[in-house]
Amino acid sequence: MKDKKIEWYKVAPSTGHGYPYVGDGIPAGFPSPADDFKQPRISLDRELIDNEDATFFARVRGNSMINAGLSDGDLLVVDRSKEPDNNKIAVCFIDGEFTVKRLNIVNNDVYLVPENDSYKSIKVTEENNFIVWGIVTYVIKKL
Numbered sequence: 001m002k003d004k005k006i007e008w009y010k011v012a013p014s015t016g017h018g019y020p021y022v023g024d025g026i027p028a029g030f031p032s033p034a035d036d037f038k039q040p041r042i043s044l045d046r047e048l049i050d051n052e053d054a055t056f057f058a059r060v061r062g063n064s065m066i067n068a069g070l071s072d073g074d075l076l077v078v079d080r081s082k083e084p085d086n087n088k089i090a091v092c093f094i095d096g097e098f099t100v101k102r103l104n105i106v107n108n109d110v111y112l113v114p115e116n117d118s119y120k121s122i123k124v125t126e127e128n129n130f131i132v133w134g135i136v137t138y139v140i141k142k143l
Contacts (some may be wrong), residue, residue: 054080055079056078058078060139065102068115070100073142076140078134078137079134083135084103086105088102091132092130093133094128094130098133101113102115103132110124112124
């Protein structure tokens with residue numbers, strides 16, 4: 001469970017300007033000359049954030065979730081207003097440390113499941129100081 005420290009970021013207020021957006025997708029064929037004149041815009045805030053007051057960004061540290069597509073250095077969008085359901089990827093606070101794991105809820109038992117065979121699942125017991133801090137809704141990757 002000794003993942004590296006998670007770096008937290010609060011959502012900054014949106015400028016509202018948006019960014020140029022290719023709404024019809026990126027064609028793999030020949031571009032139309034008229035495409036240069038289309039300028040619809042997209043706001044990543046509106047696309048990625050449902051509840052601004054309950055949303056945070058967190059940077060992944062470690063590789064316990066690599067098989068779920070969460071790599072060291074990726075930026076997570078974490079929504080604290082989402083319900084912690086079975087099979088969701090969650091940021092959890094357990095025994096004084098933050099970790100990101102997949103929730104596995106069986107009957108009344110909760111397991112924090114890594115997505116890397118080098119790590120073991122964690123069974124949450126009554127002895128643990130445990131909360132589901134938020135649900136991961138998106139991952140932003142640098143290519």
